[in-house]
Amino acid sequence: MTTHNHYTAPTQFVEANGIRFAYRRFGKTGGVPIVMNIHFRGTMDHWDPVITDGLAERREVILFDNAGVGASSGEVPATFPDTARDAIAFIKALGIGKADVLGYSIGGKIAQEIAVQAPDLVRKLVLVGTGPRGADTAASKSAEIFSATYDPPEHLWIAAHFSPSAAGRAVGLGYLERKHRRGDRSPEVSETSAATQYQAIIKSNEKVDGVLDYLSEIHHPALVVHGHNDLIIPTINGFTLQQHLPNAQLIIYPDSSHASFYQYPELFLAHDSLFLDA
Amino acid sequence: MTTHNHYTAPTQFVEANGIRFAYRRFGKTGGVPIVMNIHFRGTMDHWDPVITDGLAERREVILFDNAGVGASSGEVPATFPDTARDAIAFIKALGIGKADVLGYSIGGKIAQEIAVQAPDLVRKLVLVGTGPRGADTAASKSAEIFSATYDPPEHLWIAAHFSPSAAGRAVGLGYLERKHRRGDRSPEVSETSAATQYQAIIKSNEKVDGVLDYLSEIHHPALVVHGHNDLIIPTINGFTLQQHLPNAQLIIYPDSSHASFYQYPELFLAHDSLFLDA
Numbered sequence: 001m002t003t004h005n006h007y008t009a010p011t012q013f014v015e016a017n018g019i020r021f022a023y024r025r026f027g028k029t030g031g032v033p034i035v036m037n038i039h040f041r042g043t044m045d046h047w048d049p050v051i052t053d054g055l056a057e058r059r060e061v062i063l064f065d066n067a068g069v070g071a072s073s074g075e076v077p078a079t080f081p082d083t084a085r086d087a088i089a090f091i092k093a094l095g096i097g098k099a100d101v102l103g104y105s106i107g108g109k110i111a112q113e114i115a116v117q118a119p120d121l122v123r124k125l126v127l128v129g130t131g132p133r134g135a136d137t138a139a140s141k142s143a144e145i146f147s148a149t150y151d152p153p154e155h156l157w158i159a160a161h162f163s164p165s166a167a168g169r170a171v172g173l174g175y176l177e178r179k180h181r182r183g184d185r186s187p188e189v190s191e192t193s194a195a196t197q198y199q200a201i202i203k204s205n206e207k208v209d210g211v212l213d214y215l216s217e218i219h220h221p222a223l224v225v226h227g228h229n230d231l232i233i234p235t236i237n238g239f240t241l242q243q244h245l246p247n248a249q250l251i252i253y254p255d256s257s258h259a260s261f262y263q264y265p266e267l268f269l270a271h272d273s274l275f276l277d278a
Numbered sequence: 279m280t281t282h283n284h285y286t287a288p289t290q291f292v293e294a295n296g297i298r299f300a301y302r303r304f305g306k307t308g309g310v311p312i313v314m315n316i317h318f319r320g321t322m323d324h325w326d327p328v329i330t331d332g333l334a335e336r337r338e339v340i341l342f343d344n345a346g347v348g349a350s351s352g353e354v355p356a357t358f359p360d361t362a363r364d365a366i367a368f369i370k371a372l373g374i375g376k377a378d379v380l381g382y383s384i385g386g387k388i389a390q391e392i393a394v395q396a397p398d399l400v401r402k403l404v405l406v407g408t409g410p411r412g413a414d415t416a417a418s419k420s421a422e423i424f425s426a427t428y429d430p431p432e433h434l435w436i437a438a439h440f441s442p443s444a445a446g447r448a449v450g451l452g453y454l455e456r457k458h459r460r461g462d463r464s465p466e467v468s469e470t471s472a473a474t475q476y477q478a479i480i481k482s483n484e485k486v487d488g489v490l491d492y493l494s495e496i497h498h499p500a501l502v503v504h505g506h507n508d509l510i511i512p513t514i515n516g517f518t519l520q521q522h523l524p525n526a527q528l529i530i531y532p533d534s535s536h537a538s539f540y541q542y543p544e545l546f547l548a549h550d551s552l553f554l555d556a
Binding site: 221228235236239242243245246247248249250251252253254255267270271274278 | 499506513514517520521523524525526527528529530531532533545548549552556
């Protein structure tokens with residue numbers, strides 16, 4: 001049997017909820033797989049292979065494009081609960097009865113909604129650079145970062161993921177090189193799909209009475225990971241998640257912004273293994 | 279050569295600053311030792327042996343009674359900077375040129391002052407259940423916990439260290455059993471010494487303009503560890519430390535109060551090793 005990795009795993013397809021989901025799976029089989037939920041404007045080719053292949057040493061990793069994104073069919077739903085409904089259908093269509101669920105940025109918001117809607121499907125949650133419903137975005141630089149122009153354009157992702165420090169920029173350049181090393185990448189997210197994702201973000205961050213109450217019902221062990229100064233989803237949101245989830249561990253890394261786990265991949269992988277394998 | 283542990287290490291003495299310091303050292307020699315700064319009303323016999331012996335598997339551990347505490351001579355100083363001055367004299371009197379410094383509760387405040395006064399003496403900081411100068415104590419239950427009566431009296435330490443959950447109480451009872459297993463313990467802290475420590479706490483927590491500025495000058499790698507709901511030094515103080523220290527990692531554990539590291543000893547020891555051995 002060929003052992004695949006981030007670069008070699010073939011893109012496969014599965015139908016569920018009327019959507020043809022594109023996905024890849026690779027890594028060590030036989031345990032609980034980890035399903036990865038990507039960020040705003042991201043496809044399964046936006047993950048840092050250092051992270052996905054690092055995870056794959058100890059567990060099966062499943063990357064996928066949710067509805068309306070990348071190589072999957074369908075439309076981006078208007079809310080994260082609806083996106084979670086599609087993710088749940090996708091996971092079940094693979095015949096998986098129990099999964100660890102990792103989400104980064106809006107992927108972390110979707111991961112929480114998966115846990116709310118299908119608690120028995122989820123073993124543990126890993127929530128990176130994300131926030132609760134009604135997130136505190138007062139200090140976010142997201143609008144500036146995503147509306148600026150970059151030369152080359154893909155340097156948007158250095159600004160969106162990494163600390164403006166020299167160390168952050170160096171890691172960012174390495175990330176882009178690794179990301180582009182795979183040839184048959186999923187199509188980039190269309191402007192229409194991105195606009196709908198943005199509406200879902202606005203909707204999710206509405207502040208209504210009791211907006212955090214749902215967190216007390218997510219009893220899954222959760223690892224919350226945040227950067228020291230997250231320019232997209234401010235760091236206080238990681239603290240808020242830890243304080244309101246009944247069983248969460250929080251790790252905040254030094255010198256890092258939104259993609260703290262890309263900034264400290266070895267340390268994150270060690271922390272993640274301690275959490276998932278406990 | 280006999281390998282000592284928490285229970286068997288002999289109490290030794292060294293003179294510095296006119297104080298006769300009582301201390302014990304044990305564990306794996308040859309690397310950077312870790313010097314442990316204990317909490318309010320604590321002596322070197324208040325550490326959980328699971329932690330000290332766990333640390334000792336990978337590094338030399340140094341426990342000591344600071345001036346006016348336990349088996350050491352002298353008076354408790356009126357401020358933590360003065361307590362740090364004595365700790366620095368103690369460390370240098372042992373002929374140590376570079377140490378990792380762990381502090382728990384007010385020991386963490388003293389550890390910060392050690393780093394401020396003797397930056398070259400310190401390699402890395404581990405700050406557990408502590409806060410900065412000008413700490414936010416609005417939600418603290420410290421006064422209630424330390425003024426209540428307990429039967430037996432040593433159950434004060436279950437209330438002071440552990441979560442009120444069933445898990446917290448169970449770990450607390452085990453902690454007391456381990457603590458009392460050593461016969462030749464340091465004398466308990468006198469009421470006079472405790473009163474002076476309390477005055478130092480009040481002084482340290484005064485809120486003045488720029489009270490957090492000193493943190494930007496502590497460039498040492500720091501691991502900040504806090505409990506989910508620290509009833510003595512509220513959890514927000516761990517977040518504040520991480521946000522103001524230039525190079526700090528924060529870990530907050532679920533279901534835990536002040537002694538989060540006693541609540542999750544194996545996980546803490548793994549996290550601590552990843553940090554100290556990096």
